[in-house]
Each structure stands twice: as C-alpha cells, then as structure tokens.
Amino acid sequence: MASPDRSTDLPDAHRARPGAAAQPLTDAAIRRAPKVLLHDHLDGGLRPATLVELAEVSGYAGLPTTDVPALARWFSESAFSGSLERYLETFVHTVGVMQTRESLVRVASECAQDLADDGVVYAEVRFAPELHVEQGLELAEVVQAVLDGFAAGSAAAAERGRPILVRALLTAMRHAARSREIAELAVRFREDGVAGFDIAGAEAGFPPTRHLDAFEYLRRENAHFTIHAGEAFGLPSIWEAIQWCGADRLGHGVRIVDDIRTDMSTDPGGRDAELGRLAAYVRDRRIPLEMAPTSNVQTGAAASIAEHPIGLLTRLRFRVTVNTDNRLMSGCTMTSEMLALVEAFGYGWDDLEWFTVNAMKSAFLPFDQRLAVIRDVIKPGYDALRA
Numbered sequence: 241m242a243s244p245d246r247s248t249d250l251p252d253a254h255r256a257r258p259g260a261a262a263q264p265l266t267d268a269a270i271r272r273a274p275k276v277l278l279h280d281h282l283d284g285g286l287r288p289a290t291l292v293e294l295a296e297v298s299g300y301a302g303l304p305t306t307d308v309p310a311l312a313r314w315f316s317e318s319a320f321s322g323s324l325e326r327y328l329e330t331f332v333h334t335v336g337v338m339q340t341r342e343s344l345v346r347v348a349s350e351c352a353q354d355l356a357d358d359g360v361v362y363a364e365v366r367f368a369p370e371l372h373v374e375q376g377l378e379l380a381e382v383v384q385a386v387l388d389g390f391a392a393g394s395a396a397a398a399e400r401g402r403p404i405l406v407r408a409l410l411t412a413m414r415h416a417a418r419s420r421e422i423a424e425l426a427v428r429f430r431e432d433g434v435a436g437f438d439i440a441g442a443e444a445g446f447p448p449t450r451h452l453d454a455f456e457y458l459r460r461e462n463a464h465f466t467i468h469a470g471e472a473f474g475l476p477s478i479w480e481a482i483q484w485c486g487a488d489r490l491g492h493g494v495r496i497v498d499d500i501r502t503d504m505s506t507d508p509g510g511r512d513a514e515l516g517r518l519a520a521y522v523r524d525r526r527i528p529l530e531m532a533p534t535s536n537v538q539t540g541a542a543a544s545i546a547e548h549p550i551g552l553l554t555r556l557r558f559r560v561t562v563n564t565d566n567r568l569m570s571g572c573t574m575t576s577e578m579l580a581l582v583e584a585f586g587y588g589w590d591d592l593e594w595f596t597v598n599a600m601k602s603a604f605l606p607f608d609q610r611l612a613v614i615r616d617v618i619k620p621g622y623d624a625l626r627a
C-alpha cells in the first residue's frame with residue numbers, strides 16, 4: 241500500500257531524497273531510529289525476571305509461575321482476553337511486588353534503561369501512586385522512589401551512550417476516589433520530573449466526569465493531563481474527556497472512528513470520509529491520540545493490527561502517536577509496535593518520523609525543549625536512516 245501523502249507536514253529537507261538508498265525497515269534499523277513514547281505504564285513494563293526476583297524477596301506468593309519464559313507467555317496470553325477488565329486483572333501481580341521503595345526504584349530504573357536500549361529518546365511513563373501504598377509508603381514517597389529510579393536508569397543509559405529523557409505522569413484510578421489528591425501530587429512534583437496527570441482503569445461505567453474536580457483543579461494550575469478514553473467505551477467517553485474535562489490528549493481514543501463515515505472497500509484512501517462534529521473537533525484541534533496497537537487488539541478495541549483504526553486515522557492526518565501501553569502484557573517494545581505497523585500498512589521512514597514528531601509535539605514538556613529534541617535528535621536520526 242502506498243504511503244499517505246503528508247507532504248505538508250514535513251519540510252522539504254526531510255522528504256526522502258530520490259535515488260538515496262534508505263536503510264531497510266528491519267527490526268535493528270527501527271531500534272536505532274529515535275522514538276518518542278507518551279503512553280507506557282510502569283506497572284505494565286516490568287522485566288519478567290525482575291518480577292520473579294521481586295516476588296521472591298518480598299514473599300509475594302501469587303505469581304502463576306516462577307519460570308521466567310513461561311511467566312512472560314502467561315502475561316501476553318492472559319492479557320489477550322478481548323476485554324479491558326480481564327486485561328487489567330493481570331496487573332495484580334506486578335502491583336503486588338511494587339510496594340517498597342527499593343522495588344519501585346529498581347523497576348523505574350530498569351524501565352528507563354529498557355526504553356533507552358530500544359531507541360526511545362523521550363518517554364512519559366505513568367503509574368498510579370495509590371496502588372503502591374499497601375505496605376505503608378506515603379503517596380509522595382512512591383512518587384519520589386519512581387523519580388529516583390528514572391534518574392538512576394537514565395544516568396546508566398547515558399553512560400552506555402543511550403541518552404534518554406524520562407518524565408512521569410501520575411495516574412488516578414477511575415473507579416476510586418483519590419483523583420483530586422493525585423492531581424495535587426502531580427502539581428506538587430511538577431518541577432521534579434512529573435509532567436502531567438492521567439486517569440486509567442475500567443472505562444465502562446466510570447466516565448471521566450466522575451473526576452471533574454481533579455481536572456478543574458489541574459486547569460486552574462495550568463497543568464497538563466491526558467485521559468484514557470475511547471478504548472473500552474465509545475464516543476461519549478471521548479466527548480466528556482475533551483469537552484467536559486479539557487483533556488490535552490486522549491489515551492487510545494480508538495473509538496473516534498465511530499464518528500467517521502467511510503467505506504474502506506470503495507475508498508481505501510479515506511478521501512471521501514465524512515467526519516462527525518466530534519471527530520472533526522479532535523482533528524481540527526490536533527488533539528493527540530495515544531494509540532497502542534497490540535494492547536488495543538488484546539482488549540478488543542481493534543480486531544487486528546491490520547484493521548486497527550490507526551491506518552484510517554493516519555490517512556486522515558489526525559495527530560496520531562504510536563505507544564506500547566504495557567510492554568509486559570503486550571510482549572512489545574516501541575520497535576516491535578512500529579515494525580508491526582510497517583508490515584500491516586507498508587509505512588516507510590517518513591511515516592515513522594511523522595509518528596515520532598507528532599509524539600514529540602504532543603509531549604508535556606516545555607515548547608522549547610520539544611523543539612530541541614525534534615531538531616537535534618529526531619530529524620537528524622531519520623535523515624541518517626533515509627540517506
């Protein structure tokens with residue numbers, strides 16, 4: 241399939257040069273490409289071996305197996321459930337071993353290093369402080385431990401020649417009632433590495449407006465937030481997230497396609513697609529969609545990667561970004577997600593650069609820093625791969 245024409249999005253200097261021999265889009269080449277990750281859960285990204293070790297030291301006896309490869313398989317098979325609720329059940333094991341400062345520092349440090357080794361140059365990693373207080377940690381101690389882990393992991397990665405910038409997003413669980421408190425925590429730590437706020441957990445039955453108080457507080461504080469919406473529930477959830485709560489970005493937002501009329505069999509390019517008012521608003525306002533193809537297939541939000549709405553939304557030039565969501569549960573990396581999209585949609589380096597620039601433009605980082613990463617890291621990185 242031909243790549244979409246997005247010539248207006250990239251300056252001329254960054255279009256593929258005719259005749260230049262671009263690197264083939266292999267796993268190794270994509271791993272070298274600079275990548276930006278906006279949606280990754282700390283408790284969804286543990287190394288299976290670390291999970292086994294932490295369970296042993298903490299006395300957590302609930303793991304389905306302590307055989308490392310079998311445990312990795314168990315997570316991806318169990319998460320492949322067709323339902324967000326069942327997918328989320330697997331987190332009991334990761335959260336179960338992340339209850340001490342030491343375990344949080346270690347998991348966060350390994351997270352930063354694993355992302356850096358995968359070629360991620362900027363990441364926003366989220367976690368829910370309220371899930372890590374079972375053994376007496378204070379919420380602020382949870383946050384500090386994770387930030388210390390990110391700092392240690394980023395320093396170790398930089399020493400190996402793999403620099404990465406990691407920021408935290410604090411998540412509140414949508415079925416619980418601590419969102420205002422967590423939002424206040426995000427503001428309190430805004431100068432120390434926390435870039436924003438999020439709500440996560442089961443979507444159906446828990447509309448974002450349940451947490452309006454937290455979002456109104458954040459807006460008064462000029463703070464940034466994203467909302468998981470349009471993953472396991474449809475347009476009303478997206479509409480509330482944007483028009484009632486004022487979300488800067490949408491976690492997944494897959495179901496925005498329910499507001500787009502198109503016949504892919506007669507119009508595969510989506511040229512005649514008709515956008516409803518909400519879809520038009522999301523596209524016009526350039527509201528970023530944090531899409532995670534494998535996770536979306538596992539939870540039933542998309543039937544397969546090839547049928548994932550990311551194809552249509554990319555052709556229609558929504559502000560699409562590519563994310564891992566949960567590297568453990570989905571058995572994925574940024575590289576493997578991008579490779580899966582290359583295989584399903586025939587994307588080339590220009591497309592992968594477009595997703596990456598989209599993500600960096602959408603980061604909760606100051607504007608000048610976002611520009612610097614695009615100019616100094618992303619553009620030269622993709623130029624080198626195309627040359």
Ligand SMILES: O=c1[nH]cnc2c1ncn2[C@@H]1O[C@H](CO)[C@@H](O)[C@H]1O
Nearest residue numbers: 281328331366367368411440441468
């Ligand atoms: O895709 C998702 N949709 C909604 N909630 C999620 C998803 N992935 C993880 N979590 C939830 O977020 C918590 C904090 O990281 C996790 O413990 C999990 O319950």
Ligand SMILES: [Zn+2]
Nearest residue numbers: 281468491565
């Ligand atoms: Zn998520």
